[in-house]
Amino acid sequence: MKTMKPLLRSLIIPSMLFLGACCCGKETVVAPPPPPPPPVVLPGLGDVFYDFDKSDLRAEAIEQLKTNANWIQANTASNVLIEGHCDERGTSEYNLALGDRRANSAKDYIVNLGVAPARLKTVSYGEEKPFAAGSTEEAWAQNRRAHFVAQ
Amino acid sequence: MMHFYRHVLPGIFVVLFSLVFFPFHLTAAESGEYIAIRKAGSGNIALVLNKLDANGRKETGFAQGLDTIIHDGLDFTKLFSMISPPLNVRDNSNRKNVVINFGALNSVGAEVYAGGVVTIKSGLVTLDMEVYETAGAKLLLRKTYTGKEGGLRSIGHAFCADLVELLTGKKSVFGSKVVFVSNKSGSKEIYQCDFDGYGLEQVTNSRSISMNPALSPDGKHLAYIDFTTGRPTLYIRSLADRKVASVGKSSVSIDPEWRNSSEVAATLSLNGDPEIYLIKTDGTISRRLTNSKGIDISPSFSPDGSKMVFVSSRNGLPQIFIQDMQSGQTKRLTFSGRYNTQPSWSPAGDKIVYTTWENSGEINIFTINADGSGLAQLTRKSGENKSPSWSPDGGMIVFTSNRKGKEKMYVMNSNGDNQRNLLQGDGEQTQPSWSLFR
Incomplete structure (x- = not known):
């Protein structure tokens, strides 16, 4: 359910922009300045994933955060909550702190790309709200993430 | 017979003496002395916990409840080796005074003896406890604990707390x-x-x-x-x-x-x-x-x-x-x-x-x-x-x-x-x- 809203928005808002750009022609466009080529559908907010016990950003995480930054810049009506999550291993207090570090590492990167810090909030759920059940490396890898929620 | 008296008689004198002269509580110096002795040999404390005395049906019920509470409470601490009371641990035939057979206690290896009486006074359950060091037939603690019928756990644990603190010199778990x-x-x-x-x-x-x-x-x-x-x-x-x-x-x-x-x-x-x-x-x-x-x-x-x-x-x-x-x-x-x-x-x-x-x-x-x-x-x-x-x-x-x-x-x-x-x-x-x- 959580992912529904951002997903819908990510589809609807860019497509409206696209339609607006097509129909109105030379009229002024409301949202971001008209891009030179015909606008493409902007990819939506996506989650980023972390290595074990790390809050450092992996290469693919950086790509995703750039995408997220663009989305946030394009969707000025939304603020974004970044939830830090951990896998079930280790101890829960440390994981709560590690989740906080993960959420903040993602936030810091996006702020460095020019997004206003006031539009980003962070929270940690530590190991309390895993996405994937089970005690496998796949499940753990899914659960070490920063989850982006448009609000 | 001679053997029996040799062990029991000194015990009687000690009990009577202590009834007259000992205060309700042991002084700090005395308990400190006992703790110092304990530290030398660090194993569990060999304890005889005698069945509580009671007259009357209600009192007997409370006594049985308190027996279990005190036994389980002391057992939880894992500080004690519980020794069953020897059959001749006490001689009740002699007047009103309870006579503790320290010879029998020593022969089963008990270091400490605890026993008591349950009565009902002004509607309150009343537990009178006595604790002795068996080697010297020395009174370590004599104290009365009272509470309501529904509060047997608190009554029993108050005694357990005193006993543990007396013997170890440390705060106990009771009440935590x-x-x-x-x-x-x-x-x-x-x-x-x-x-x-x-x-x-x-x-x-x-x-x-x-x-x-x-x-x-x-x-x-x-x-x-x-x-x-x-x-x-x-x-x-x-x-x-x-x-x-x-x-x-x-x-x-x-x-x-x-x-x-x-x-x-x-x-x-x-x-x-x-x-x-x-x-x-x-x-x-x-x-x-x-x-x-x-x-x-x-x-x-x-x-x-x-x-x-x-x-x-x-x-x-x-x-x-x-x-x-x-x-x-x-x-x-x-x-x-x-x-x-x-x-x-x-x-x-x-x-x-x-x-x-x-x-x-x-x-x-x-x-x-x-x-x-x-x-x-x-x-x-x-x-x-x-x-x-x-x-x-x-x-x-x-x-x-x-x-x-x-x-x-x-x-x-x-x-x-x-x-x-x-x-x-x-x-x-x-x-x-x-x-x-x-």
Whole structure:
């Protein structure tokens, strides 16, 4: 359910922009300045994933955060909550702190790309709200993430 | 016959003498003397706990109840070897005075004898107890305990507390509480029970996530973390009037622990980096204690509050450090184990208990002296063992283990002996914290 809203928005808002750009022609466009080529559908907010016990950003995480930054810049009506999550291993207090570090590492990167810090909030759920059940490396890898929620 | 009198007669004289001259309580010097003798031979105390006397049906019922409560209570401490009373432990034929057969007690190897009488006086259950050191037929304690019919546990445990404190010179577990987290209602809520698992009560009902409860040393406040607002927030609840102060609502709060009854320390991530702060019971921050890049969590304090042990990831994976509260000087405590968390400073001040997440995937409990020497492993080959917390006397540790499937609370002696389940029931039990007060 959580992912529904951002997903819908990510589809609807860019497509409206696209339609607006097509129909109105030379009229002024409301949202971001008209891009030179015909606008493409902007990819939506996506989650980023972390290595074990790390809050450092992996290469693919950086790509995703750039995408997220663009989305946030394009969707000025939304603020974004970044939830830090951990896998079930280790101890829960440390994981709560590690989740906080993960959420903040993602936030810091996006702020460095020019997004206003006031539009980003962070929270940690530590190991309390895993996405994937089970005690496998796949499940753990899914659960070490920063989850982006448009609000 | 001669043999019998040789042993019993001196006992009679001692009892009569003590009835006349001994005060209700043993003096400190005398108990200190006994403790000094005990320390020489450090094993369990060989105790004969005689069946309580009672006349009348009601009294007999109370006596049987108290027998069980006192026996189970003393057994819980694992300080005693319980010896069955010898058949001729007492001679009641002689007048009104109870005559204790110290010869018989000595011959079965008893060091200490405890016995008593249950009566009902002005509607109250009245327990008159006597404790003797058998070797010298010396009275150690004579005291009367009273309470209502429904309060047999308190009456029995008041005696157990006196006996343990008399013989060990330390605070006992009797009257102490354990607060912990259980998900048995479907969400993580805080519960409390007596030291032995009795008297389970639900403390929070936020239907969110409640975590890391810690009772203040005076028992007046409960600090805990709760997600009701959507983020982990520190709450300090006054137990008398249920007033709640909250801290760091716009931040992430982690793992509170009390420095004394008016100051709690917890991690707050106010600037995107988790640091430990000292906070007053009204929720105001008094000062920041750590300043390092990386995670700083799980403070616990030396008994005098002058030093803090905590977890830091300043060197990479989490390790345990000790910080001097005045100078701020910090040194690393643990060098064995790649992932060490959950430190707790012993009430005696000498040891720190913590957990290591081992390469095997097990999580085990260790103790180490505050100076870094004397590393000892308390759990092994039993899955994940977490969240160790000392009993008020430091003689025991409560912790959780998933050794039989679901995570449940266990207790053990502080050297790892006598590991056993504390509380049955549905759901998982996590993050126990043993109160310092009684």
